[in-house]
Amino acid sequence: METCLTLSAAEQAAAIARGRLTAETLMEATLDRIGAVNGAVNAIVSLRASEELLAEARAADCATPAGPLHGLPIAIKDLANVRGLPTSMGSPAFAGQVAEADDPHVARLRAAGAIFIGKTNTPEFGLGSHTYNPVHGTTRNPYALDRTCGGSSGGAAVALAAGMLTLADGSDMMGSLRNPAGWNNVYGMRPSWGRVPSGGGGELYLHRLSTLGPMARCPADLALQLDVMSGAERMQPMTRDAAPCGTPEPRARGRRIAWLRDWGGAWPMEEGILALCESALGVLDAAGAGVDATAAPFDRDALWQSWITLRSWSNAADLGPLLDDPATAGQLKPAALWEIEQGRALSALDVHRASLIRSDWYREAMTLFETHDVLALPTAQAWPFPADIDWPKEIAGTQMDTYHRWMEVTIPASLLGLPVVAIPAGFGAAGLPMGVQLIGAPGTDAMLLEMAEAYHRATDWPRARPPLLS
Numbered sequence: 001m002e003t004c005l006t007l008s009a010a011e012q013a014a015a016i017a018r019g020r021l022t023a024e025t026l027m028e029a030t031l032d033r034i035g036a037v038n039g040a041v042n043a044i045v046s047l048r049a050s051e052e053l054l055a056e057a058r059a060a061d062c063a064t065p066a067g068p069l070h071g072l073p074i075a076i077k078d079l080a081n082v083r084g085l086p087t088s089m090g091s092p093a094f095a096g097q098v099a100e101a102d103d104p105h106v107a108r109l110r111a112a113g114a115i116f117i118g119k120t121n122t123p124e125f126g127l128g129s130h131t132y133n134p135v136h137g138t139t140r141n142p143y144a145l146d147r148t149c150g151g152s153s154g155g156a157a158v159a160l161a162a163g164m165l166t167l168a169d170g171s172d173m174m175g176s177l178r179n180p181a182g183w184n185n186v187y188g189m190r191p192s193w194g195r196v197p198s199g200g201g202g203e204l205y206l207h208r209l210s211t212l213g214p215m216a217r218c219p220a221d222l223a224l225q226l227d228v229m230s231g232a233e234r235m236q237p238m239t240r241d242a243a244p245c246g247t248p249e250p251r252a253r254g255r256r257i258a259w260l261r262d263w264g265g266a267w268p269m270e271e272g273i274l275a276l277c278e279s280a281l282g283v284l285d286a287a288g289a290g291v292d293a294t295a296a297p298f299d300r301d302a303l304w305q306s307w308i309t310l311r312s313w314s315n316a317a318d319l320g321p322l323l324d325d326p327a328t329a330g331q332l333k334p335a336a337l338w339e340i341e342q343g344r345a346l347s348a349l350d351v352h353r354a355s356l357i358r359s360d361w362y363r364e365a366m367t368l369f370e371t372h373d374v375l376a377l378p379t380a381q382a383w384p385f386p387a388d389i390d391w392p393k394e395i396a397g398t399q400m401d402t403y404h405r406w407m408e409v410t411i412p413a414s415l416l417g418l419p420v421v422a423i424p425a426g427f428g429a430a431g432l433p434m435g436v437q438l439i440g441a442p443g444t445d446a447m448l449l450e451m452a453e454a455y456h457r458a459t460d461w462p463r464a465r466p467p468l469l470s
Helices: 009-017 023-041 050-062 104-111 154-161 179-183 219-229 273-286 300-324 334-344 348-368 405-416 445-459
Strands: 073-077 115-120 144-148 167-172 187-190 211-216 256-259 290-293 374-378 420-427 433-439
Touching: 009 023, 009 219, 023 050, 023 073, 023 115, 050 115, 073 104, 073 154, 073 167, 104 115, 104 167, 104 219, 115 154, 154 167, 154 179, 154 211, 167 187, 167 219, 179 187, 179 420, 179 433, 187 219, 187 445, 211 219, 219 445, 256 273, 273 290, 273 374, 273 420, 273 433, 273 445, 300 334, 300 348, 300 405, 348 405, 374 405, 405 433, 420 445, 433 445
Parallel strands: 073 115, 256 290, 256 374
Antiparallel strands: 167 211, 187 211, 187 420, 374 433, 420 433
């Protein structure tokens, strides 16, 4: 059963379809692995009973295949709803609430035959790139158990890295599919805006910063899951259909990469990160993709001001009602209170000015894409930090003035809704993982997956398994 867990999701699905593997055998192996390692890392939460899961797997073995994920175990990030499972969002305000219906992307995964085994841990309300909360506790990095795994899709990344799952979903506002992928030596993908529908509740037009996407141990599995999750949703006006990515071919030759490093020295970076990322980009250069060191294309302070304005405005709209409700007001973490306070202090013209900066950055980025296919940046400005602190207060001697300033490297893509594939860059001097963001123009999701596939075939970093699996 150990062998089936080392297969990719696509290989597992093919083996089940051809009768060489049963869903029950795969589920048994999955539960055994969870039992062996999840206690150390705390990645999967709200795990369903083994008897129920094995019965569902046996039923899948007797049924006509439902779709490309037939019989594959998956856990869903604990910000999204899975019918019949708790959605705590990592908050005491929602602990124990059980979802009555699937979110749209979850429904698509279910229709494709996936079996939901539970949820993956996340920071409270998904705020901050460190996965800890008062409901489920801290998720730890499998490569160094005293370190953070990142976030907010931290539980998903760790479940993949620790061999408990081959597929996981996540969401990304400020690097939540990219930072934990980089820090756990797996792949994460933030798709083009509108390709994957959101949860669908609340306001549908204004607050366009976050998106849902796949995580996996190889680009082909990213593509497999992305195609299942993608497509217009009738009740969500900003979604759209997109051509399937299919199984990506390894194509890097002829592509031009703009290596943006530390944004012209504007962003502090811990020692060793840029060198490791440059080494990773050298693999793509050897595969035929030209890499150009490129000056910062836009003002760092303007980008940051636009970002924190729009982010706080969005978070205040989402979380403000919890502060206004006496039953939940005392249960909000400091970061949530700060976001609400910042957002409520904004005027309509503040938001408009932030949107103008965002628009200017879009125009500049599209100009850069006239000469380059991909923009490249590290997935984080720091190595995984100790798990017992809430966030790093300084990087390379520079004080961090907010709980998320150390993730500034993720906002150029987030502001514009650009597609990004986070690829594992390998390991630093202390043995900790790091990643590289490959950022494309809107709609170039398939091209990014092709480049990632070329890189993966030359490196296969996720095969460097964490010590707890040795």
